[in-house]
Amino acid sequence: MGSGAPDGKAVFDTHCAMCHLDPPDDTIPRLDALKALSPGEIVSALREGKMLIQGDGMTPAEHVAVAEYLTGQTYHPEVQVSAAAMCRSTRPLPRVTAETAWNGWGRTAANRRFQPDPGITVADLPHLRLKWAYGLADATQARSQPAIHGGRLFFGSQPGLVQSIDAKTGCIYWTFRAEAGVRTAISVGPVTLESGPATAIYFTDARTNAYALNAETGELIWKVKVESHPSGTGTGAPTLYDGRLYVPVTGVSEENAGARPDYECCTFRGSITALDADTGAEIWKTYMLPEPKQRGTSSAGKPLWGPAGVGVWSAPTIDGKRGLLYAATGNAYAGPAAPTSNAIVALDLATGRMVWHNQVLPKDIWIFGCDAGTGGPQAGENPNCPDKVGPDYDFSASPVLVTTAQGKDILVVTQKAGMAYGLDPAHDGRTLWEYRWGSGSGIGGVWGAATDGRLAFLASADQGADTAGGLHAVDLVTGRKAWVAPPQPLLCGAPARGCSAVQSAAVTAIPGVVFSGSQDGGMRAYSAETGEVLWTFDTNRSFETVNGVPATGGSIDGPGPVIADGMLYVTSGNGGFVGRPGNVLLAFEVERD
DSSP states (O other), X not given: OOTTOOOHHHHHHHHTHHHHTSOSSTTSOOHHHHHTSOHHHHHHHHHTSTTHHXXXXXXXXXXXXXXXXXXXXXXXXXXXXXXXXXXXOOOOOOOOOTTOSBBTTTBSTXXXXXXXXXXXXXXXXXXXXXXXXXXXXXXXXXXXXXXXXXXXXXXXXXXXXXXXXXXTTOOEEEEEEOSSOOOSOOEEEEEEEXXXXXXXXXXXXXXSEEEEEETTTOOEEXXXXXXOSTTOBOOSOOEEETTEEEEXXXXXXXXXXXXXXXXXXXXXXXXXXXEETTTOOEEEEEESSOOOEEEEXXXXXXXXXXXXXXXXXXXXXXXXTTTEEEEEXXXXXXXXXXXXXXXXXXXXXXXXXXXXXXXXXXXXXXXXXXXXXGTSOOTTSSTTSOSSOOOOOOOOSOOEEEEOTTSOXXXXXXXXXXXXXXXXXXXXXXXXXXXXXXXXXXXSOOOOOEEOSSEEEEEOOOTTOTTXXXXXXXXXXXOOEEEEEOOOOOSSSSSBTTBSOOOOSOOEEETTEEEEEOTTSEEEEEETTTOOEEEEEEOOSEEOOTTOOOEEXXXXXXXXXXXXXXXXXXXXXXXXXSSOOOOEEEEEEEOOO
């Protein structure tokens, strides 16, 4: 820290110590947990993440000062890439087809998370070996899911570095620095440039900028900011379909600050924006809520607003047959109660008009600090807070659109409440069945189901519960249990913060096999027929990486594994209040005799 720079300890004592020295509950990291983070992660949280609103009261120099004080490390805003890690030759990318190896969040815009032609069989699992590891520089989380096209991987990272690497060797073709962190999956698609047809990749950053890059070179084609609210952020991957990019937005930082009497709670509204994939021009934008109106005054005299919240945490799902987009929404931040919160919402693809919604849990209005369990006042004592504090049971998983063997279309979606639902898209999302896989938890997320067309596979999260973890298989037609695999013995040692059997990461299926990661650092392959564990890999260690960046595994949360061309790709690491840090991308291949 140079002469004249802010005093990091003084900044921490003024802005942070009140919450982090003696946290009221486990959702706020303690001082020792903050010290385990990287400087970049702390700066990122204050500038674009969960602490954005708190960070607005600090200068950029204070962000850096407090990060360096807490970690004892120097903040380096630019990630260095080793020349030795670059590919020595390149090959032209093929045009994108419907059979691109793995595209976007769910391989296709239906978000089934099923790979029908993986190049890996059940019999191959005992021979699956780690081929290479890739370190994510200046990161403690590995939560951007790769896309695979033309023998290349495309993925983002916590500090905002987007990269194209060789799928077989891990050498680097190019890098691009986004304005903010990138945790969304990447989509690949055709684009028309002035020079003619080309291939582009698409993604969103934490400041709600959507990007199109030339997939061959990494050059920027366009960048568009889709949300002006300071709380807006991009967690759900944008979905690419038929020349349009559909971009979801959520707003977690307002949810964390809304209980403060000096904050005008709340004005954020979740949304989907449709952009022209060639130019980035906005075609339509649909908010999940009407414009907020003043609903009262805080104890500090600030105007209070509502309705608010209802973010879209996950990738939208496309139903081309019906011309609809399906989005899963989160809880409200302020009343009046929103019928579109904790719901599956259908929008017209052409216009963005809301066609129908199915709300599975009404009146879930929640912001941090509004109940005694989070150290805040009881409901009713703080005008910023709802009269009744909801359980915070967002949908954070994308809807899965699948056609059964009988020819019936079903939407399957899993929720933090410990519930999964089968909905009928042919009848305005009418509920066909409900299935309880757990007791529910407001902490963390539940990031995605998978289906092989016969069964739906649901990982059990239940963060903080004694019964956390496990994998369920449910009949698509009836919603009845086919089998349950219990939580597995912990690979990370004794139960502790971030070391648990929670299986909150999205699951991925191939014929006969379901892959599910755990916060204990394990990636496991289960039999799709019985639930038996067939293969396990423990990521809790340091790895020698092909790019020379020191890397370790940790909790697996958020994205699921990606499988294509006989390779399995796994990300490990989720430093924060629900997991243990890590910064590695792992590539596995079958060792054949």
